[in-house]
Amino acid sequence: MLDQEIKFYLKAHVGKPSIDFRLSDEENDKLFAYLNENCETVDLDDPQSQLIIKQAFKEYLEPVGYILFKIINNKIRLKVFPYKIEPKDSVNLPSLLEILKNNQDLIEYDYKGNKNQISLPKKLKDKIYNFINKINNEEINKKELARFAVNEFLQLKDHDIVIIRDEHIFVKKLDDKYKRKVAENEKETIANRYNGIKEEDFKVLYDDYFLEEESKNFFYYSAKMFVQTYLIEKKIDNQTYEKKVFALIQSIILEQLKEAFEDEDEDFFLGFSGYVFRKHFEEVFGHIANLILEEIAISNQYMMEFLKYYSLNIIVIDGRKYKVPELETEDGLKWNVISMLSIVKIYIKIKTSVEALKKEKEDINKKIRSLYIGDKSPLEYQNVVNAEKERLTQKINEHGKKLERYLDSLDMIKDTTKKTRLQVEIYNIKDEIKKYREEKKRVTATAVGKTMISEYNNLRKDLDNITRQLHREEKIREQNKAAYVSIKDALSKALVSKKVLVP
Incomplete structure (x- = not known):
């Protein structure tokens, strides 16, 4: 997640890699503020985090050169050097x-x-x-x-x-001949769907990439790039959105594909981007709808004004009337910014809380597992140690009592042979007691300390508290889920629709 968010930030806020790439202190602060907001807190002292960050920058800048990379005083310092050999x-x-x-x-x-x-x-x-x-x-x-x-x-x-x-x-x-020239009169027809390239030319390429784990967030980040660039930063209006949304999203997918496959064949990848977009059309707009709703959940005024468009019903442009798409579900339920706002805010807040609690639960579980000895928790291990100590104590006591009896009998025996035999038995018993005591000492030394037991118990309490809290939050989320999904589906439907001329 961290590496993908770094790459997204660089693509969204820096653009194409350059040999002159620099990261100022201000840009460092902006990058880490973004990362802390969109993924787990970045620990710059953690060697693993440093490695992930370095690899993300290396891959981003690889097309133009190799890098020298360091993290000094919580700041990224790097320099890009051009390749010298073709x-x-x-x-x-x-x-x-x-x-x-x-x-x-x-x-x-x-x-x-x-x-x-x-x-x-x-x-x-x-x-x-x-x-x-x-x-x-x-x-x-x-x-x-x-x-x-x-x-x-x-x-x-x-x-x-x-x-x-x-x-x-x-x-x-x-x-x-892989690309058939599309005639002018075919530009808006199915012949131009994939830039004139046959669909079968894309299938294996698609299967080879989009069935892999690394591609699972491809469409989320494509949607996020669109929302970040054109809605949050450029703040395009509804008219521009309707005219250009499909072309803009396809252009983002095109650039994502060219980067993923590291190939600049514009004709082929323009067709491929159309093929990919068509297969994941609903998924992309589902992500866009979610991202827009996340923005209105934090009272983004532009986004709320953008959504008010879908409640206008009829608008007039250049003296002509148009019917605007509505935020309407398949069963006829209609939404507007006012009716959806409280539901969206509650749902997003709870969703964010659930994700944070799950992360916290995962972190606590990792800490608990780090305290395990083999496959046993500290308490389980301590019980095994205590049971073994008890067993050895009993053996020592049994042999001690036996030793006392033999010592009492020793003075009463007059027969030299019997006395010698009993002395040997006493010696053996003493030796056994010594071995049991040494074993008990060794077992005692393996016992876990009170500090570890206390830490384990506290972590278990924290885990139980978080589990209960998570259960409550998930219950609230489920109670609001149906309404939220209804809003998201209505918005997704409106986002792919356009105003129509009223006769």
Whole structure:
């Protein structure tokens, strides 16, 4: 979550990466204020958090150069250096081509039954990257070097696409006729739905990316980028929204795709963005509706004015009457800003509280687990220790009583042989008692301290309190959920509709 929020912030507030990228103290403060508001509090002393932040900046700036990165006095300090070597001039290129040649039996041609698709499976990809990651004799974009080597070995054309994924390297070969020229009279027809490209050309590419875990927030961040850029910052009016909303969202998806696949083929990805947008149309507008409702929950005046448009019913523009989309559910229930405001505020407040409580519960559970000894809680472990101490104490007492009896009998025995035998028994009993005492001492030393027991008990109490509070909050959320979903669905429906001319 942290890395995605950093990348979103940089894309939304900085734009495309640049070799001149700098982060002033003021920009540092703004970034961390945003992160603390939108995800867990960022602990800059935590090595794991530092690593995540560094990796996010590295990936953001990777297209233009490599970085030197430090966090000093709670401030990010970095400098971007341009790559000095083009992949075609790399001294390491011959070695990469040799790796591909020696492992070409691993390459899967006609991938998934399509002659224009090739896959270099993970085993081969790992061989390539094991070599690339060790390169220290030139300053080069290593990912572009890998892509160029694959291009060279497979003798691909400029418009062919090479996509480096976690599980494999995927190649989509596109011949010169892959994009059919769309005639002028077809511009507004189905022929131009995907920029003239066949739908089947996108399917494997789509499946390859959007079924992976890393893509699960793609549409949320696309919607968030639209709301942040065009509603919160630019404050477009309802007329502009109606005219441009679909094109603006598709342009955001286009840029997201080009970044995700690290390819600049505008024609192909323009078509692909249309394909992706169409498949996730309702999901995108569902996210937009939620984000807008979150804004009115904090009394964003612009957003409330924006939503009042949907209660106007009839408007007049240039002397012509138009029927405005309404905030109406499928069963005919109508909403307006006044009627929805209290419900939305309560629901969002409770939703935020539930998320915070879940996070707090998760943190407490982690702390509790850190106190475990093996698979046992401190109390369970202490009970095992106490039971073992009790067992050893009983053994010591039993042998002690036996020793007393034998010692009392020793003075009464006159037979030398019997006396010697009894002395041996006494010696053995004493030795056993000594062993039991040493074992008891060892077991006692393994007992957990009072401080740990107290900490564990306090954490358990905190966990019980939070669980009860969470149960109450979730109950309130459920009571308001139906009304909130009704509002969100009505808003989603209105957001994809346009005013219509009244006859």
